[in-house]
């Protein structure tokens with residue numbers, strides 16, 4: 001069995017960071033492989049620069065900057081970690097770009113051209129009621145530019161479009177949508193584990 005590459009996706013405030021952390025813990029040792037948790041934008045100096053530049057970089061410039069950060073992430077961390085036999089769980093990946101840079105004014109086809117060559121993964125989409133997500137965002141002390149621009153409804157809609165796009169036979173990504181409404185994080189992780197156990201996941205292609 002090869003190590004698995006799993007992305008946790010969903011609107012801001014849907015629980016990605018919480019679930020990705022718990023999932024990495026549960027995947028540690030699964031099928032005999034350790035698990036490594038990572039995130040995008042990366043915690044590298046370049047990822048930090050991109051995150052800090054979100055108010056200045058917009059549209060195409062931001063999408064290209066995130067794609068550069070992702071290229072470095074895939075080449076310098078994700079592939080070597082999978083090659084060393086460890087599962088990789090990332091908090092955000094290609095689908096975040098498909099949603100957030102669309103909110104920032106780009107067409108999906110353009111965003112895809114910047115992302116089409118990246119290593120495919122198994123994607124878990126977290127969805128919840130827009131009002132639940134909105135109430136979590138309202139409780140946050142800080143918001144990024146894109147969080148202030150795109151409503152939870154719009155992010156949910158664009159995530160559905162991204163899932164449909166990547167389900168096309170030309171792309172054929174393995175994707176699961178988890179309805180988190182009224183469920184505690186450990187239950188959500190149980191559901192993800194059940195789905196991963198069911199999959200014949202190609203993992204590191």
Ligand SMILES: Nc1ncnc2c1ncn2[C@@H]1O[C@H](COP(=O)(O)OP(=O)(O)O)[C@@H](O)[C@H]1O
Nearest residue numbers: 011012013014015016017018019136183184185
């Ligand atoms: N299933 C859940 N039920 C209740 N609260 C949750 C759940 N998942 C996450 N939260 C809480 O919602 C907030 C946003 O979660 P977070 O993981 O930061 O979301 P994201 O990374 O998608 O922005 C946090 O305060 C977290 O504790």
Ligand SMILES: Cc1cn([C@H]2C[C@H](O)[C@@H](COP(=O)(O)OP(=O)(O)O)O2)c(=O)[nH]c1=O
Nearest residue numbers: 012040041066092093096097100144146147
């Ligand atoms: C991965 C990714 C993130 N982003 C943005 C979304 C957020 O505003 C920011 C990440 O902020 P951060 O606070 O680090 O993460 P999160 O919102 O998941 O808790 O980067 C993009 O614009 N495009 C992308 O492809």
